[in-house]
Amino acid sequence: MARASQLIPAFQLSLNNSILEGMATVAKYDGKHPSLTCATSGGKVFVHNPHDRSDAAPGQQPSTDAAAHTRYLNINRSVTALTSGPLNPKSPNDVLLVGTQTNLLAYDVPQNKDLFYKDVPDGINTMTFGKVGSIEDSLAIVGGNCSIQGFDSEGSELFWTVTGDNVSALALIDIDQDTLNELLVGSEDYEIRIFQNEEVISETTETDKVLALCPLHGTRFGYALANGTVGVYDRATRVWRFKSKHNVVCIRGYDLDSDGVPELISGWANGKLEVRADRTGELICKDLFSGSVSAILVSDYRMDGREQVLVCSHSGEVRGFLPVDSDHRNAAAVGVGAQEALCDEMMKKLLQEKQDLTLQIKKYEENLDRSRKGEHDMALIAQSTKVQCHLRPNSGKGCVELVLRSTNNTVIKAVVITAELLFERNESCVVYAHEPSDTVVATFAPTRDVSTELHIQALVGHKMSSYYHVFEVDYKLPKFSMYVPVKELQKEPESSVQFRVSERVNRLVMWLNNSFNVSQKVDRPNALEARYVSLRSGLLLSIQMTAENGGQVTVRTNDMEVAGEIVQDLCSFLTLNELESVAEFPAEFEEFKKVLMKVDEFNAVRLKLTAEMADSSQLVKALVIKAEDARILNDMRLMKKMYSSLYDVNRELIGEYLKRANNHDELLSALKGVNAMIQKAARLRVGAAKTRVITECRNAIKSNNIHSLFKIIRLGHMN
Numbered sequence: 001m002a003r004a005s006q007l008i009p010a011f012q013l014s015l016n017n018s019i020l021e022g023m024a025t026v027a028k029y030d031g032k033h034p035s036l037t038c039a040t041s042g043g044k045v046f047v048h049n050p051h052d053r054s055d056a057a058p059g060q061q062p063s064t065d066a067a068a069h070t071r072y073l074n075i076n077r078s079v080t081a082l083t084s085g086p087l088n089p090k091s092p093n094d095v096l097l098v099g100t101q102t103n104l105l106a107y108d109v110p111q112n113k114d115l116f117y118k119d120v121p122d123g124i125n126t127m128t129f130g131k132v133g134s135i136e137d138s139l140a141i142v143g144g145n146c147s148i149q150g151f152d153s154e155g156s157e158l159f160w161t162v163t164g165d166n167v168s169a170l171a172l173i174d175i176d177q178d179t180l181n182e183l184l185v186g187s188e189d190y191e192i193r194i195f196q197n198e199e200v201i202s203e204t205t206e207t208d209k210v211l212a213l214c215p216l217h218g219t220r221f222g223y224a225l226a227n228g229t230v231g232v233y234d235r236a237t238r239v240w241r242f243k244s245k246h247n248v249v250c251i252r253g254y255d256l257d258s259d260g261v262p263e264l265i266s267g268w269a270n271g272k273l274e275v276r277a278d279r280t281g282e283l284i285c286k287d288l289f290s291g292s293v294s295a296i297l298v299s300d301y302r303m304d305g306r307e308q309v310l311v312c313s314h315s316g317e318v319r320g321f322l323p324v325d326s327d328h329r330n331a332a333a334v335g336v337g338a339q340e341a342l343c344d345e346m347m348k349k350l351l352q353e354k355q356d357l358t359l360q361i362k363k364y365e366e367n368l369d370r371s372r373k374g375e376h377d378m379a380l381i382a383q384s385t386k387v388q389c390h391l392r393p394n395s396g397k398g399c400v401e402l403v404l405r406s407t408n409n410t411v412i413k414a415v416v417i418t419a420e421l422l423f424e425r426n427e428s429c430v431v432y433a434h435e436p437s438d439t440v441v442a443t444f445a446p447t448r449d450v451s452t453e454l455h456i457q458a459l460v461g462h463k464m465s466s467y468y469h470v471f472e473v474d475y476k477l478p479k480f481s482m483y484v485p486v487k488e489l490q491k492e493p494e495s496s497v498q499f500r501v502s503e504r505v506n507r508l509v510m511w512l513n514n515s516f517n518v519s520q521k522v523d524r525p526n527a528l529e530a531r532y533v534s535l536r537s538g539l540l541l542s543i544q545m546t547a548e549n550g551g552q553v554t555v556r557t558n559d560m561e562v563a564g565e566i567v568q569d570l571c572s573f574l575t576l577n578e579l580e581s582v583a584e585f586p587a588e589f590e591e592f593k594k595v596l597m598k599v600d601e602f603n604a605v606r607l608k609l610t611a612e613m614a615d616s617s618q619l620v621k622a623l624v625i626k627a628e629d630a631r632i633l634n635d636m637r638l639m640k641k642m643y644s645s646l647y648d649v650n651r652e653l654i655g656e657y658l659k660r661a662n663n664h665d666e667l668l669s670a671l672k673g674v675n676a677m678i679q680k681a682a683r684l685r686v687g688a689a690k691t692r693v694i695t696e697c698r699n700a701i702k703s704n705n706i707h708s709l710f711k712i713i714r715l716g717h718m719n
Contacts, residue, residue, distance in 0.1 A: 186210025
């Protein structure tokens with residue numbers, strides 16, 4: 001591999017303030033001069049503007065000290081997200097957007113005033129800015145507790161949708177090249193979803209929590225995971241990925257080598273800064289900070305007509321890197337002829353592969369000659385030797401077993417299985433046979449219903465041999481492999497979802513054989529009945545199809561989430577773009593009623609506590625004034641009494657705050673349940689019906705129309 005070049009900064013700053021991870025943005029608050037804005041500890045935000053000359057005397061050069069150009073904004077709450085952009089369509093000036101656990105602040109920095117202060121009960125975990133879908137105005141888009149909201153310049157909610165878990169990353173990209181932005185959403189359930197308006201058009205499962213997303217060019221975007229993985233997707237297809245033992249903090253796309261294509265720049269918790277090619281993931285150049293990298297930004301910060309990549313570290317150090325230009329004024333940043341080096345590296349890899357294949361062919365020819373001459377070698381095995389594999393359920397252990405068997409009297413010494421989403425945080429496992437046998441059994445117990453490719457490498461040879469051959473086999477694990485077919489269910493599930501598909505029974509059988517670990521047969525040409533029991537939880541599942549109404553399908557199970565997975569997988573297999581359904585889940589609906597009642601209770605308590613704290617705050621002000629008056633009048637006895645009362649009131653306020661914090665946590669948990677129910681109801685439909693469920697559920701919640709909410713969840717519409 002070609003050696004990565006060392007990045008050399010064009011300038012460096014020391015801001016003397018810590019910078020929280022991902023909490024930095026560059027904005028032109030006056031419409032002209034860029035300012036670096038960062039969140040720091042203690043609920044504060046600082047703004048560094050090196051172009052501010054307001055403090056300089058006439059004819060005097062402005063100070064080069066970073067502290068002289070830094071202003072502070074006290075949020076007095078923990079900052080959870082930070083971004084900026086021209087929120088007001090009538091003004092080119094950028095607006096600072098600050099997210100906290102429960103509120104969104106839009107702040108006009110030059111005027112030193114709030115544009116709006118919006119209550120966001122679902123919380124704010126991450127935030128981005130821009131235009132999404134067909135909405136004309138640019139929005140502040142916030143991701144919170146299973147929900148995504150978009151606010152305009154007046155704080156009005158113009159966009160709302162739900163997702164499967166807490167939102168951890170947001171980005172905008174025109175994925176279908178129709179000039180309208182789609183929304184990339186990463187969440188804690190390992191999913192990367194692409195939203196077109198409120199509808200999910202793509203859903204990809206990764207191996208850990210999604211930490212960051214960024215657009216690159218065209219339909220490509222970068223991603224970063226909590227397990228130290230960075231990589232690139234082209235739409236829903238992964239192009240490459242790289243995994244490190246260190247934690248990645250932030251990523252950004254920018255063309256540092258001036259080849260017309262942005263590279264993926266990543267910042268790491270151990271201080272590494274890496275620039276990787278978007279096509280191959282090859283490390284092109286790097287740098288090292290003394291502490292964790294907090295943010296990577298792009299701006300013409302020196303206002304010299306050239307954009308720089310600004311890299312901020314947790315300690316407050318900022319380095320600016322210039323891309324290589326036509327005159328090679330920054331050739332050290334990437335190295336001259338990076339493209340030629342990449343081509344040379346690819347040629348070396350191809351030559352190495354050619355050499356390896358040539359040696360293998362030569363070895364095979366030698367073995368074949370020795371076999372024809374009758375020479376016996378314990379390392380040789382028959383050319384027809386194969387490794388066969390199949391799945392079988394193990395109800396006693398609650399798992400599925402992958403059985404591997406070798407032929408021609410050979411034995412399997414060990415098996416290495418590599419797969420995603422199967423071994424929790426690991427991606428491979430080794431099964432070693434203490435006594436070599438022709439059969440090896442590997443056990444799996446997936447915690448979720450996922451379909452994944454198993455890459456199997458088996459060491460095969462004779463029993464007394466010291467040398468083994470490596471056989472490679474690919475096997476697809478069905479999505480619902482943890483479900484065992486049964487003839488009869490002990491008790492038919494009370495809950496169900498019904499829908500109509502214009503397909504033959506044979507097509508449904510093909511889907512069952514593809515997604516379940518069974519070989520389903522058709523007993524009747526116009527009807528189908530398939531019953532399963534989950535090895536994971538004992539959940540009962542029944543799938544039926546009749547010829548009524550052109551093909552009526554009924555999925556019976558008491559788990560609404562499982563029913564949604566069945567519907568989505570079936571529609572994907574049958575390539576159905578639209579699907580209406582009727583849902584009946586009485587047990588889950590009853591639990592949902594309790595959740596809604598809890599939300600009302602927690603909101604009532606929140607309002608009551610807020611009012612009580614406001615009264616106590618007024619009392620604090622009055623006591624402070626009285627104590628100061630007593631001090632001025634030299635009435636020490638009264639002053640002592642006032643401060644004693646102030647101490648008691650302050651202690652009560654702290655107690656009330658703890659109550660309010662606990663109430664807020666409970667409220668967030670209940671709201672997550674509400675959003676999760678809407679998401680589960682939406683996944684029982686496809687296309688416009690799915691989008692309609694989300695929109696109408698949101699409207700019903702806003703109007704507090706609980707009867708309509710349940711009707712929408714059940715029928716998919718109001719009418």
